[in-house]
Amino acid sequence: MAYINAEDQLGDCKQEQVILMATEEVKLLGFWVSPFALRVEWALKIKGVKYEYIEEDIFNKSTLLMELNPVHKKVPVLVHDGKAIAESFVILEYIDEAWKQNPLLPQDPYERALARFWAKFAEEKIFEGAWNALCSRGEEKQKALRQTIEAMAKIEGELEGKQQFFGGESIGYLDIILGWISYCLPVWEEVGSMEILNPIKFPAITAWINRFLNHPVIKDKLPPTDKMLVYFHQRSEALASTANG
Amino acid sequence: MADELVLLDFWPSPFGMRVRIALAEKGIKHEYREEDLRNKSALLLQMNPVHKKIPVLIHNGKPVCESLIQVQYIDEVWHDQAPLLPSDPYQRAIARFWADFVDKKIYDHGTKIWRTKGEEQEAGKKEFIECLKLLEGELGDKPYFGGENFGFLDVVLVPFYSWFHAYEKCGNFSIEAECPKLIAWAKRCLQKESVSKSLPDQEKVYGFVLQLKKVFGIE
Numbered sequence: 479m480a481y482i483n484a485e486d487q488l489g490d491c492k493q494e495q496v497i498l499m500a501t502e503e504v505k506l507l508g509f510w511v512s513p514f515a516l517r518v519e520w521a522l523k524i525k526g527v528k529y530e531y532i533e534e535d536i537f538n539k540s541t542l543l544m545e546l547n548p549v550h551k552k553v554p555v556l557v558h559d560g561k562a563i564a565e566s567f568v569i570l571e572y573i574d575e576a577w578k579q580n581p582l583l584p585q586d587p588y589e590r591a592l593a594r595f596w597a598k599f600a601e602e603k604i605f606e607g608a609w610n611a612l613c614s615r616g617e618e619k620q621k622a623l624r625q626t627i628e629a630m631a632k633i634e635g636e637l638e639g640k641q642q643f644f645g646g647e648s649i650g651y652l653d654i655i656l657g658w659i660s661y662c663l664p665v666w667e668e669v670g671s672m673e674i675l676n677p678i679k680f681p682a683i684t685a686w687i688n689r690f691l692n693h694p695v696i697k698d699k700l701p702p703t704d705k706m707l708v709y710f711h712q713r714s715e716a717l718a719s720t721a722n723g
Numbered sequence: 724m725a726d727e728l729v730l731l732d733f734w735p736s737p738f739g740m741r742v743r744i745a746l747a748e749k750g751i752k753h754e755y756r757e758e759d760l761r762n763k764s765a766l767l768l769q770m771n772p773v774h775k776k777i778p779v780l781i782h783n784g785k786p787v788c789e790s791l792i793q794v795q796y797i798d799e800v801w802h803d804q805a806p807l808l809p810s811d812p813y814q815r816a817i818a819r820f821w822a823d824f825v826d827k828k829i830y831d832h833g834t835k836i837w838r839t840k841g842e843e844q845e846a847g848k849k850e851f852i853e854c855l856k857l858l859e860g861e862l863g864d865k866p867y868f869g870g871e872n873f874g875f876l877d878v879v880l881v882p883f884y885s886w887f888h889a890y891e892k893c894g895n896f897s898i899e900a901e902c903p904k905l906i907a908w909a910k911r912c913l914q915k916e917s918v919s920k921s922l923p924d925q926e927k928v929y930g931f932v933l934q935l936k937k938v939f940g941i942e
Contacts, residue, residue, distance in 0.1 A: 575812035587799040
């Protein structure tokens with residue numbers, strides 16, 4: 479994409495810079511195991527947008543990260559033509575608006591409101607719930623598990639009757655937001671010795687997971703399970719021990 | 724066929740105020756229904772079975788829940804009048820980022836101020852002011868967060884102003900002393916009819932908070 483100033487460069491006219499860019503500059507600051515960063519990568523791939531991935535060590539944060547996301551100091555951060563955007567939900571909507579091909583959100587305002595509603599619900603009740611269950615013990619863990627399973631049942635209800643994905647024939651916004659369930663939740667279940675995704679209880683979600691994991695954009699871009707198991711084992715231990723003081 | 728719009732709401736809710744302001748900005752006719760949260764209506768339970776919370780916006784019989792989602796829905800359906808989100812994708816992202824920040828921080832820290840005492844309350848006050856200062860930084864020298872025009876982030880944040888007096892009395896501190904620019908911004912917003920008609924009187928909110936403190940057994 480070329481930016482060329484219209485002013486004439488000849489003679490005594492003011493010289494203006496000509497800025498030529500072969501491709502728009504898109505960078506993504508991520509962390510290999512972060513499901514939030516992976517969402518953004520999925521979205522960029524669906525849109526066919528080339529980007530440079532920069533790995534960030536979140537336990538030893540770089541000055542770049544602090545500059546690009548001073549408010550939360552977290553990944554992912556998308557940088558597009560020098561402009562930084564943080565928070566995975568915000569980044570996904572930005573990507574959908576900046577690149578019009580392969581829309582992620584539905585066109586109809588009511589359908590968009592529903593997609594946003596379920597995305598927020600899933601993040602607050604399933605993601606947070608499962609994470610709490612992973613990092614807590616005893617009665618607190620049981621409570622978190624119950625609430626997460628209850629919430630999962632509502633998502634199961636939403637999937638009934640849907641063809642392939644929440645987005646319809648192709649992967650959309652809600653599929654991307656929920657995608658962590660397909661590859662990350664099973665790891666948490668193993669590490670936490672807990673069952674959330676019973677395939678008999680949740681046949682629609684189970685079928686969706688298989689379709690999702692087999693999608694060309696998804697299947698080659700997952701963090702290695704063995705590394706994830708080690709990582710989350712360490713994290714859940716660390717967080718459980720701080721909770722106990 | 725005329726649009727039928729019903730808003731299920733509760734007068735002191737800052738989340739409900741956001742929707743009131745958005746509807747007023749766009750001049751959208753609607754029916755306002757006050758809910759008694761200790762005795763929720765069958766309609767509320769039917770229209771928001773997942774959370775059973777207000778506000779609920781019912782458009783031609785179809786419910787939209789969650790205030791940020793409702794405001795965006797209103798902006799998208801009635802896109803010709805008084806646009807709230809800017810048209811540029813990056814500016815929209817900035818507005819959404821800060822709206823998310825307000826939702827994650829302001830309500831919870833503010834609640835700590837009236838609902839707790841001692842160290843927890845002091846921590847709540849400190850974090851609350853820190854968050855307001857960050858927002859002041861985002862506002863800069865602009866008249867509104869939306870720039871020259873009142874916009875999405877203004878709608879999202881200004882309702883909390885109606886709770887400031889209650890926070891100040893409960894926490895024994897002055898928000899204006901710490902964040903004068905933000906107070907100036909809020910007063911500027913209140914000059915708009917859409918805002919002044921949607922926000923309850925601060926004394927009334929304080930009275931409501933005092934009642935809540937009784938219920939929760941906090942002196």
